[in-house]
Amino acid sequence: MCNILQVRWTISPQTAPRPWIACSTCGCLKPFRSSGKVRLNANGRRLDAWLIYKCVDCDKTWNRTLFERRNLRELAPATLEALQHSDPSWVRAQEFDLDGLKRKAKRIEEPPDAVVAKETVREAVDWAKLEIEIAAKLSANLRLDRLLASELAISRSRLQALHDRGNLNVHPDRSDVLRHRARDGMRIVLDLSDAVDRQAIGHAAIHSEGH
Known part of the structure; x- marks a missing residue:
């Protein structure tokens, strides 16, 4: 499964x-x-x-x-x-x-204003990992860590800690990837198997609350 x-x-x-x-x-x-x-x-x-x-x-x-x-x-x-x-x-x-x-x-x-539309590609009831695909045909002035923190409602320090532990991976990867802007085709995988707020993060990943 x-x-x-x-x-x-x-x-x-x-x-x-x-x-x-x-x-x-x-x-x-x-x-x-x-x-x-x-x-x-x-x-x-x-x-x-x-x-x-x-x-x-x-x-x-x-x-x-x-x-x-x-x-x-x-x-x-x-x-x-x-x-x-x-x-x-x-x-x-x-x-x-x-x-x-x-x-x-x-x-x-480059004004940082942008709208983020979210759609579910594959659902999983007992999911442990969250995979986010970025589609951005036009260049947006949004740093990846700020985008993830805003849309997932978690802190940038927590994102950095997840990345440092290997529980947050970005493809393609680069040095200080979280500090660079989100780009078209980028894929972010978060291992949240141990996160007590996993369901809340998943809900935020799926539903747009305004940006």
Whole structure:
């Protein structure tokens, strides 16, 4: 009989990262938020594309280059359609492209707000281990220990103690894994066979109480 309770947590960040850019109107560095709008410029068979950002204080615009002089033949029809209509899903993926943003700004503000949706993958009545799969298609500014502590209602010190004893394992593993952000595809296994509050932790793992 399987003694593992398996759940999946889908993390959806709410606010897109904000690059800090020199605002000519404010006269200093300011965070800029995405407007959700794409600007295009065609020159023959070449296309330029920008994502328009605005200063959070004065609405001064900044055009973040997505690409320049791209041959139209290189663009998939679906991508071209998304660009022409500022498709929200396509734009959202660009907004959370941290590597692309870091090439444009040295400072990126990442609000930690996120929604965690939970679903049960496999139930087990007399479970002893809890396995949590992380689904996070967009980068979320959530440290793993803070995420687990918040959603399981247990302290970070207890999580660290479980990890130190080998009762909490993360795959893939890395140095100080609990201090790094939760990532898509990550799998956390907690051995709670000796925990008196095992059922309470399992209940928290399955049910969202708000984040």
